[in-house]
Amino acid sequence: MRLKHLLSVGIGILLFLFIFIPAIQAENGQIYEVGTSSLNVRSAPSYSAEVIGQLTEGDHVVAFQESFGWVQTYYGGHEAWVASQYLFPAGDQKNTTTKQTELTVTKNEVQIRTGPGTAYKVIGSTSKGSTFKLLETTNDWHKVRLSNGATGWIAAWLTSADTKSKNAITKNKNQVSGLEGYNIVLDPGHGGKDPGAIGIDGIYEKDLIMMTADNIAQQLRAAGAAVILTRSSDYFVPLEERVSISNAYNTDAFISIHFNAFPLIPIQGISTHYYSYGTSRDLARNIQASITQDINMENRGIMKSNYHVLRENNTSSVLVELGFITNPHDLSLIQTTDYQKNVAEGIVSGLTNYFHK
Ligand SMILES: [Zn+2]
Secondary structure: OOHHHHHHHHHHHHHHHHHHHHHHHHHHOEEEEEOOOEEEEEOOOOOOOOEEEEEEOOOEEEEOEEEOOEEEEEEOOEEEEEEHHHEEEOOOHHHOOOOEEEEEEOOOOEEEEOOOOOOOOEEEEEOOOOEEEEEEEEOOEEEEEOOOOOEEEEEHHHEEEEEEOOOOOOOOHHHOOOOOOOEEEEEEOOEOOEOOOEOHHHOEHHHHHHHHHHHHHHHHHHOOOEEEEOOOOOOOOOHHHHHHHHHHOOOOEEEEEEEEOOOOOOOOOEEEEEOOOOHHHHHHHHHHHHHHHOOOOOEEEEEEOOOHHHHOOOOOEEEEEEEEOOOHHHHHHHOOHHHHHHHHHHHHHHHHHHHHO
């Protein structure tokens, strides 16, 4: 192509971006804030895709589409993707000015109240080192934005202020949270007298499950979820009891964890099972997509299966089969920390996508 043509194509693209992006933004551009100190911007929705830039805590990202744990935005005029687990919806933009003050709590057990004075009701507490965005100040009391989006008041003499010209940090790094307020029941399959499947070298399904479930529980809690486990170590729990645990709580999602086995050694891969169409199937689709995204295992897809823990459950419920312990490739991968981390993160982003779509 000749230079003249290149130039006109370039100008055309610029004009296109200039004219159309604001329109898209106004329509469906959810604005997110980066909740981690540094976040890679990638060319495609995958952790193996090329890193084309970096965002820092407090940066704003406009999302044009969201897919399986990734948010699509533009970076330097190009389509770009960032992992959604490090983003949270940006606060009320109307109340923020360009000059924002960040408060740091300087004492432990500082109470958060509904109004500016000790006569107001206590709605929570915070500790030394926590940071908040200052909204207003009245009589030596600061009104702040809390991590759940609500507001509260803190005594000014228990904080120190730091004025920044931009990028006020409104959230603790540890509280990256797409799952705050959700109750998740994790169901580690088998246990005790029931070893589950027996794999290569006599490895028990129940033992691999417990290790994996602990990793998943940890990541879910880090993402803000309340997690209930139907078993927390090596003991037997009947299927009926697993379901009653799920049905007894105000459960938002039930996830049963298993590994697969088959007489033919080459059979391998990950699958997610659901019983009812609708929300359970939807949950299965989201979870299967996000766990298979960064794991080098065959994607066996989602399928309807008549399992007791799914059929009798009152809530959205899925059963994941996280690889075949009768297949050498799967079994060796399952025991790596990378795999364990990817499965846990995949379940967190699958749930996040399911709840926030
Ligand atoms: Zn099993």
